[in-house]
Amino acid sequence: MNFTATLAIALKALRVNKLRSALTMLGIIIGVAAVIVMIAVGGGARAQVESQIKNLGANLMMVFSASPTFTGARSAAGATHTVSEDDAYAIARELPEYVAGAAPALRGGGQVVAGNSNWSTSFYGVTPDYFDVREWTLAEGRFFDQAEINGAAKVAIIGRTVATNLFGDASPLDEAIRIRTVPLTVIGVLASKGQSPGGSDLDDVILMPITTARNRILGATALAKSRSVGSIQIKIVDGTDSKVAEEKVRELLRQRHRLQAGQDDDFTLRNMTELLQTREESSRVMALLLASVASVSLLVGGIGIMNIMLVSVTERTREIGLRRAVGARARDILQQFLIEAITLSLIGGLVGVLLGTGGAQLIGELAGWPIELSLSATLLAVSFAAVIGIFFGYYPARKAARMSPIEALRHE
Amino acid sequence: MADTLIRVTDLTKDYRLGDTHVLALRGVSLEIERGSFVAVMGPSGSGKSTFMNLLGCLDQPSAGHLWLDGEEVSQLSDDALAALRNRRIGFVFQHFNLLARTSALDNVALPLLYRGLTASERHAKSEQRLHQVGLAERMDHHPAQLSGGQQQRVAIARALVGDPALVLADEPTGALDSRTGIEIMALLQQLNREGITIVLVTHEHDIAAYADRIIQFRDGRVVDDQSNERRDAGADFSALPVLT
Numbered sequence: 001m002n003f004t005a006t007l008a009i010a011l012k013a014l015r016v017n018k019l020r021s022a023l024t025m026l027g028i029i030i031g032v033a034a035v036i037v038m039i040a041v042g043g044g045a046r047a048q049v050e051s052q053i054k055n056l057g058a059n060l061m062m063v064f065s066a067s068p069t070f071t072g073a074r075s076a077a078g079a080t081h082t083v084s085e086d087d088a089y090a091i092a093r094e095l096p097e098y099v100a101g102a103a104p105a106l107r108g109g110g111q112v113v114a115g116n117s118n119w120s121t122s123f124y125g126v127t128p129d130y131f132d133v134r135e136w137t138l139a140e141g142r143f144f145d146q147a148e149i150n151g152a153a154k155v156a157i158i159g160r161t162v163a164t165n166l167f168g169d170a171s172p173l174d175e176a177i178r179i180r181t182v183p184l185t186v187i188g189v190l191a192s193k194g195q196s197p198g199g200s201d202l203d204d205v206i207l208m209p210i211t212t213a214r215n216r217i218l219g220a221t222a223l224a225k226s227r228s229v230g231s232i233q234i235k236i237v238d239g240t241d242s243k244v245a246e247e248k249v250r251e252l253l254r255q256r257h258r259l260q261a262g263q264d265d266d267f268t269l270r271n272m273t274e275l276l277q278t279r280e281e282s283s284r285v286m287a288l289l290l291a292s293v294a295s296v297s298l299l300v301g302g303i304g305i306m307n308i309m310l311v312s313v314t315e316r317t318r319e320i321g322l323r324r325a326v327g328a329r330a331r332d333i334l335q336q337f338l339i340e341a342i343t344l345s346l347i348g349g350l351v352g353v354l355l356g357t358g359g360a361q362l363i364g365e366l367a368g369w370p371i372e373l374s375l376s377a378t379l380l381a382v383s384f385a386a387v388i389g390i391f392f393g394y395y396p397a398r399k400a401a402r403m404s405p406i407e408a409l410r411h412e
Numbered sequence: 413m414a415d416t417l418i419r420v421t422d423l424t425k426d427y428r429l430g431d432t433h434v435l436a437l438r439g440v441s442l443e444i445e446r447g448s449f450v451a452v453m454g455p456s457g458s459g460k461s462t463f464m465n466l467l468g469c470l471d472q473p474s475a476g477h478l479w480l481d482g483e484e485v486s487q488l489s490d491d492a493l494a495a496l497r498n499r500r501i502g503f504v505f506q507h508f509n510l511l512a513r514t515s516a517l518d519n520v521a522l523p524l525l526y527r528g529l530t531a532s533e534r535h536a537k538s539e540q541r542l543h544q545v546g547l548a549e550r551m552d553h554h555p556a557q558l559s560g561g562q563q564q565r566v567a568i569a570r571a572l573v574g575d576p577a578l579v580l581a582d583e584p585t586g587a588l589d590s591r592t593g594i595e596i597m598a599l600l601q602q603l604n605r606e607g608i609t610i611v612l613v614t615h616e617h618d619i620a621a622y623a624d625r626i627i628q629f630r631d632g633r634v635v636d637d638q639s640n641e642r643r644d645a646g647a648d649f650s651a652l653p654v655l656t
């Protein structure tokens with residue numbers, strides 16, 4: 001018997017019991033849809049974390065002064081900064097196996113004015129290392145150099161958000177901005193990075209030479225003398241275990257700050273890579289949960305198919321007997337029922353793909369999650385549905401094929 | 413000496429159901445010539461259907477032998493038996509056994525499905541057979557849209573579609589009124605005249621009268637086997653008052 005004829009018989013049998021066929025497919029539909037959604041959401045989350053790691057700067061670690069408040073205002077008061085610029089240089093100098101760069105940063109905030117526009121933002125006083133550690137690139141203009149740091153030059157590089165808010169579409173290059181009455185010239189605009197993992201706008205920032213920030217804007221003499229900074233941004237050497245690097249930095253800083261064993265750290269170390277890995281881990285747990293829902297659903301769907309196929313074989317016993325009487329071989333009957341089961345599960349699988357794709361997009365819209373649909377996952381889900389059809393359809397089909405023709409014909 | 417289509421020797425069939433043991437056939441030996449029209453009669457439970465099922469290779473005997481066209485059937489594999497049923501035998505059942513929700517044409521074409529013919533070949537042959545049984549206009553009707561006599565004619569067309577040598581009919585008129593029964597017998601006689609061997613089971617002497625040999629069964633044995641001067645069913649049917 002040829003395949004198209006068998007397929008036609010299978011489709012007809014499924015059409016006769018439309019509602020029953022639809023209900024039977026439900027398990028497969030839900031299972032496949034769950035697989036599609038799971039992979040779309042999981043893939044989207046992974047892609048998002050990856051891009052955030054890239055935005056933040058790969059392998060980033062940060063050291064903060066221990067004080068819970070290190071805002072610009074408090075820093076200006078000069079009270080609590082425990083980490084110094086020299087700590088940063090020491091880290092870079094003494095831990096070259098672990099650290100690719102260590103950049104001190106002095107943070108402040110306030111109103112920025114350009115002409116009639118003003119904008120409230122944060123600014124950082126940094127060294128050229130900072131651009132490398134945080135992987136900033138320029139959309140236009142240039143970075144400042146060591147000479148400008150030495151001279152506390154009145155220059156600034158602004159983020160995309162600041163540029164837009166102060167200058168609109170016009171180029172900010174060579175324009176003047178004022179922070180706390182100090183006029184600075186814009187020499188560069190940073191390439192946009194988007195959001196941080198915490199959801200804050202990475203482009204809402206102004207960078208300037210660390211000396212300019214300390215001496216001209218924050219202007220606190222105590223601070224100037226101590227060379228203390230709000231944070232040190234550290235880039236770990238690629239392929240290094242961030243945990244090990246973290247311990248090395250901690251050890252060095254404790255030594256430099258002359259902390260006794262048992263004494264608390266007077267700084268805070270935050271390992272961003274690890275933070276993001278934790279986030280990725282939790283999205284993996286979520287995906288695993290969905291995967292188990294999907295596999296249970298597919299299993300239940302498969303059992304549903306087996307159940308309905310067994311009912312169908314019993315209901316159609318006389319038909320089987322008749323087909324055998326007019327010349328169907330056992331394997332023709334096997335093939336017929338197997339194709340029916342596979343058709344059932346494949347249609348279920350395709351409906352599941354449509355539903356899952358639509359569902360994933362809807363979830364993405366509503367929850368604002370990134371979605372990444374994958375063709376290979378779709379193909380995998382559909383072929384898995386077909387395998388379920390074969391696996392759970394085989395037993396009923398074999399039962400049909402093994403019936404003796406005469407007993408099948410005599411069946412009431 | 414006419415040519416033998418069917419030969420059975422000592423054909424025995426017993427059914428075991430738990431402790432009970434039913435001897436449905438107790439050693440039947442006979443020959444049926446090619447081209448003959450045989451009626452099998454006997455009381456209920458005498459083994460007629462059991463015998464027919466063995467002739468049709470739907471069931472295996474407990475003992476004894478069956479030759480069909482000189483071929484020993486008990487030696488054949490399940491697949492070979494299926495092929496043999498497909499090519500050499502046509503079945504007509506008391507309750508028609510048509511597939512529901514399936515057109516007359518597709519019902520007739522069913523045996524050809526297992527022959528690897530293309531759809532158009534299957535339909536051409538089936539159409540021709542439906543024409544032969546007088547149902548050319550009903551090809552697209554489903555069984556539920558046909559009368560009992562029409563359904564049995566579809567079933568006969570299905571039995572014929574594979575050009576069999578032998579048609580086995582177990583009480584083909586059992587579910588029909590006598591007028592329709594005669595009509596069906598006229599059709600079978602016409603096929604027989606074309607050379608198809610027919611074996612038919614019936615309870616009615618009037619129906620058996622259209623055969624040219626009548627075999628009587630009782631308790632799983634042949635108790636009588638006589639040739640018969642067959643009546644012409646076509647003539648009988650024409651003589652019936654016309655229904656309006």
Ligand SMILES: Nc1ncnc2c1ncn2[C@@H]1O[C@H](COP(=O)(O)OP(=O)(O)OP(=O)(O)O)[C@@H](O)[C@H]1O
Nearest residue numbers: 427429434435436455456457458459460461462463
């Ligand atoms: N599958 C079976 N299992 C057990 N016993 C059976 C089976 N089929 C038939 N028999 C028994 O075998 C005997 C012969 O049955 P069979 O059907 O051949 O009779 P029959 O002559 O066709 O009767 P009827 O005229 O009522 O159709 C009966 O006693 C019946 O009960």
Ligand SMILES: [Mg+2]
Nearest residue numbers: 460461462582
């Ligand atoms: Mg019977």
